[in-house]
Amino acid sequence: MRLSIPYPAPKVGYWEPVTATLNWCEEDYYATKYSAEIVNTITNFMFMYLAYRGISNCLRNQHPTVFLVSFFGYLVVGCGSFAFHSTLKYPMQLVDELSMIYTTCIMFYASFARGRSFIFSFLLSISLASLALFITGYYHYLQDPVFHQNAYGILTAIVVFRSVYVMESGLRPQWKAKERELRLLSGFSNGHADTAHEDANGLKKNLSKEEIEELKRCDDRDIKILKTMWTMIAFGLSSFLGGFALWNIDNIFCNQLRQWRRDIGLPWGILLEGHGWWHLMTGIGAYFYLVWGIWLRHCLNNNQDQVELLWPRSWTSFPSVVRRKNTANVSQKKNL
Structure with a gap:
């Protein structure tokens, strides 16, 4: 008994002719005349589903507005890609590819503007808007996908490395020690600068037993948070890079893969659609980055005890950051 059906002959497409500068390895209009690459x-739909999760979570838990905007950008990426692959029209290609640039610029702003002055943030926003407009115009002029891919890759790498640096410098207890000493020396721990003094071993603070215990609790908490964050980074980055690898295999070995798909038949042949896997895996990787960014922002704002990450840590689950219940007592603790 045959458990597959042969690939049908290509149909005359509803959206023809193709005007996009890119056409992927999936054969055109073999399943339906209404979708060029089914x-x-x-x-x-993975982007759309995860965008819905992210937007709902941001609204429900009142996360910073920049992440709500980022999830809307993430949704536009998914919708633009849906329209592009359905039609293979050049305008839809621009919506797909340029929305990736714009959304990354939003995350660039979120990573670099936090804690900075209004003037710096304003100038950064103007610079990023100008950069996005330049990439848009120059890409439309060149119509070279490699330019877009390089621009997106560079922006993404800068944002990720910056976020990792901020995470480590802002949460790692060893990195925070110098800043904490300065704050305690200034009397931030109890409101009096004369409660701290310098001895032969350096700065020594007169802390109560309760303050010392709370300090240790915060350090232990942040170390656990960092371990989980690094797990999220590894998970998301592996998904993103894995999707990128499958996409390149799809490009390099397209002729062989097309032959294998036809040999295997439907529906199993769709498992060899590398660009489809790119959508699924990069969608997941980008979602993990956005959730990590939300959690990191709350932690940098010293709200670790007011929020928590919900993530069963399985391949079938997606994380989310939610506000804890009954945090009134915790919020009254001293911020060391």
């Missing part, structure tokens, strides 16, 4: 189209 697998590359429907895999964008």
Whole structure:
């Protein structure tokens, strides 16, 4: 008994002719005349679903507005990619690819503007808007996908490395020691600068037993948070890079993969659609980054005890940051 059906002959497409500068390895209009690349189209539902989760979570838990805007950008990426692969029209290609640049610029702003002056933030926003407009115009002029891919890759790498640096410097107890000493020396711990003094071993603070215990609790808490954050980074980055690798295999070995798909037949042949896997895996990787960014922002704002990460840590679950219940007592603790 045959457990597959042969690939049908290509149909005359509803959206023809193709005007995009890119056409992927999936054969055009073999499933329906209304979608040029059916697998590359429907895999964008992952973006739409995760965008819905992210937007709902931001609204429900009142996360910083910049992340709500980022999730809307993430949704536009998914919708743009859906339209592009359905039609293979150049305007839809621009919506797909340029929305990736714009959303990354929003995250760039979120990473670099936190804690900075209004003037710095304003100038940064103007610079990023100008950069996005330059990339848009120059890409439209060149119509070279490599330019877009390089621009997106560079922006993404800068944002990720910056976020990792901020995470480590802002949460790692050893990195915070000098700042904490200065704050305690200034009397921030109990409101009096004369409660701290310098001895032969350096700065020594007159802390109560309760303050010392709270300090240790915060350090232990932040170390646990960092371990979980690094797990999230590894998970998201592995998904993103894995999708990128499958996409490149799809490009390099396209002729062989097309032959294998036809040999295997439907529906199993769709498992060899590398660009579809790119959508699924990069969608997951980007979602993990956004959730990590939300959690990191709350932690940098010293709200670790007011929020928590919900993540069963399985391949079938997605994390989310929610506000804890009954945190009134915790919020009254001293911020050391």
